[in-house]
Amino acid sequence: MTETVDRSPGPSPYNGERPAAISARRAGAAPAPKLLEIDNITQVFRPSPKRPAFTALKDVTITIPGGQFVSVVGPTGCGKSTLLSAVSGLVPPHAGQVRLGGQTVTDVRPEVGFIFQQDALLPWRTALQNVALALRFRGTRRKDARDRARLWLARVGLGAFENSYPHQLSGGMRKRVAIAATLVYEPSILLMDEPFSALDVQTRNLMENDLLKLWQEIGHQTVLFVTHDLEEAIGMSDRVLVLTAGPGQLCGDYLVDLPRPRSLLEVKFDETFRELYQTIWADLEGEVLKASKRDPLPTSSK
Amino acid sequence: MSGPGTTSVEGRPDSSQVEDLAAGRGAIAPDRSRSRWRTPWRIPRRRLAILSGQVALAIIVLGIWQYVGTSSQTEALVISTPWHVAQYLWDFASGSSEQGSWSDLRVTLQEAAGGCVLGVAVGIALAVLASSSRWLGLFASPFVAVVNALPKIALAPLFILIFGANYQSKVYFVAAAIFFLSFYNIYTGIRSIDTLYLRNTRILGANRRWLVREVYLPSIVGWVAISLRLSATYAIVCAVISEYLSANQGMGYVVYLAQGVNDPTVVIGGILIISFAALIIDRVIVRVQRHFTSWRLR
Numbered sequence: 001m002t003e004t005v006d007r008s009p010g011p012s013p014y015n016g017e018r019p020a021a022i023s024a025r026r027a028g029a030a031p032a033p034k035l036l037e038i039d040n041i042t043q044v045f046r047p048s049p050k051r052p053a054f055t056a057l058k059d060v061t062i063t064i065p066g067g068q069f070v071s072v073v074g075p076t077g078c079g080k081s082t083l084l085s086a087v088s089g090l091v092p093p094h095a096g097q098v099r100l101g102g103q104t105v106t107d108v109r110p111e112v113g114f115i116f117q118q119d120a121l122l123p124w125r126t127a128l129q130n131v132a133l134a135l136r137f138r139g140t141r142r143k144d145a146r147d148r149a150r151l152w153l154a155r156v157g158l159g160a161f162e163n164s165y166p167h168q169l170s171g172g173m174r175k176r177v178a179i180a181a182t183l184v185y186e187p188s189i190l191l192m193d194e195p196f197s198a199l200d201v202q203t204r205n206l207m208e209n210d211l212l213k214l215w216q217e218i219g220h221q222t223v224l225f226v227t228h229d230l231e232e233a234i235g236m237s238d239r240v241l242v243l244t245a246g247p248g249q250l251c252g253d254y255l256v257d258l259p260r261p262r263s264l265l266e267v268k269f270d271e272t273f274r275e276l277y278q279t280i281w282a283d284l285e286g287e288v289l290k291a292s293k294r295d296p297l298p299t300s301s302k
Numbered sequence: 303m304s305g306p307g308t309t310s311v312e313g314r315p316d317s318s319q320v321e322d323l324a325a326g327r328g329a330i331a332p333d334r335s336r337s338r339w340r341t342p343w344r345i346p347r348r349r350l351a352i353l354s355g356q357v358a359l360a361i362i363v364l365g366i367w368q369y370v371g372t373s374s375q376t377e378a379l380v381i382s383t384p385w386h387v388a389q390y391l392w393d394f395a396s397g398s399s400e401q402g403s404w405s406d407l408r409v410t411l412q413e414a415a416g417g418c419v420l421g422v423a424v425g426i427a428l429a430v431l432a433s434s435s436r437w438l439g440l441f442a443s444p445f446v447a448v449v450n451a452l453p454k455i456a457l458a459p460l461f462i463l464i465f466g467a468n469y470q471s472k473v474y475f476v477a478a479a480i481f482f483l484s485f486y487n488i489y490t491g492i493r494s495i496d497t498l499y500l501r502n503t504r505i506l507g508a509n510r511r512w513l514v515r516e517v518y519l520p521s522i523v524g525w526v527a528i529s530l531r532l533s534a535t536y537a538i539v540c541a542v543i544s545e546y547l548s549a550n551q552g553m554g555y556v557v558y559l560a561q562g563v564n565d566p567t568v569v570i571g572g573i574l575i576i577s578f579a580a581l582i583i584d585r586v587i588v589r590v591q592r593h594f595t596s597w598r599l600r
Contacts, residue, residue, distance in 0.1 A: 108505055122503075137508045138507050
């Protein structure tokens with residue numbers, strides 16, 4: 001147990017309310033979206049005393065208004081995952097601050113949701129138990145948590161697989177359970193670390209559509225979506241940020257002007273999409289080549 | 303459309319079919335050209351062949367044993383015969399044998415079980431303690447490595463010296479042997495818990511108490527269940543060996559006595575009884591293990 005978790009119980013976001021009361025409260029007035037400020041953060045890692053420290057992120061400053069879907073793209077090793085860890089509070093930055101709704105993030109906050117790249121479902125718990133976990137941690141009674149989890153599993157289309165263990169589900173299904181498990185406690189900011197990169201292309205497109213639909217339904221929260229797939233980034237988000245090769249610095253910030261609702265299977269044929277893709281790729285390509293230390297590819301005539 | 307194997311509308315084979323039949327191609331009756339003999343019961347043929355071979359081998363081995371055992375007095379003194387061993391097993395089972403009874407088996411299994419439980423409990427406790435702090439783990443690791451390398455069974459006389467030649471000394475000896483086995487397994491098990499699960503559970507809002515309950519405990523239970531099978535067989539072996547050395551009851555004592563009076567029947571019979579018991583316990587544990595680790599792929 002090298003990670004020491006020092007969490008005083010803290011005020012539960014539910015304050016002991018029953019789920020029915022919470023839904024009623026939320027239906028009346030959704031909580032005000034919080035502003036996410038990433039203020040000049042630098043993240044340095046020192047894997048062992050013998051090896052030199054390396055800087056994963058350098059002087060990154062981003063301001064994200066509440067309710068915006070932001071994608072972060074960049075070459076491998078540019079610090080995208082490190083950025084998410086810093087924002088979530090799992091690994092606070094070496095220098096600089098992350099503020100959520102004005103408050104500095106120093107440790108894991110209950111209103112943050114994180115969907116990891118690898119499969120993080122507990123393998124010794126069924127799908128239903130996995131989804132109900134977050135609610136149990138926050139003090140909901142077992143029966144109420146189970147009912148709510150059942151609802152969410154049905155919502156992601158896995159109502160028939162409540163009692164299956166993760167090893168009995170396919171990769172796409174496990175991802176959907178992970179999404180349900182995160183959204184069940186209605187986080188006000190959603191962090192996603194290349195969630196669909198392990199899936200095949202068709203499943204990926206369908207999952208992206210499903211995610212956007214869910215996102216619209218549950219209230220349009222702030223999303224920070226890390227991916228290496230530029231098409232996915234532009235197709236899903238309102239804003240695309242480009243990070244340089246390590247040490248990661250912000251080198252591009254583009255607004256995506258496509259109308260919603262979008263279908264990822266069709267949006268890539270849109271004219272605006274293609275222009276945006278070319279513009280951002282021009283930035284990204286240099287960084288990708290730099291990261292892989294290769295010479296520029298010969299360009300075909302434009 | 304007519305072709306091989308079909309009949310025309312009237313129900314009589316037409317000229318093309320007659321030609322085919324004459325040439326040996328196709329048939330109106332089903333094709334039995336390949337031998338597909340099925341046994342009256344549901345065992346497929348190949349399996350039956352293997353089974354017959356296995357039974358035949360067993361019979362041959364037993365036959366050789368019986369022959370050698372009855373061929374001369376000296377041989378009978380050394381290896382006995384299957385018939386005598388069977389008689390002894392029957393006497394043992396019905397409780398009428400003077401050398402060995404169910405209570406002996408019970409004592410041996412009790413020593414094994416008691417030592418196993420004690421060893422696993424202490425193993426879990428110390429493994430949790432050692433993995434809770436990195437420095438503690440580093441501090442303890444050379445000592446653990448040295449003691450792990452010692453052949454535990456060689457320590458049996460030491461336990462008899464310290465605790466005396468009684469029931470407790472055997473339980474403690476078994477516990478000590480099992481402790482090292484389970485401590486190491488569980489310690490590595492705890493340290494190998496994927497940090498991904500820890501991070502994810504933290505994000506979902508777990509405090510330390512929940513973390514232990516939801517991530518560490520199921521992991522430990524899983525590892526214990528898996529190492530239980532090995533621990534059980536090892537415990538029985540240790541119990542029997544410590545009884546060989548000094549005891550006044552138990553299956554190991556029975557075998558030791560018989561060896562002292564050159565009675566191969568009871569030696570072989572006693573070993574067989576211990577083996578059967580170990581086999582049954584192993585099967586039971588496999589069932590239990592499957593229940594507790596149903597979430598693993600194996």
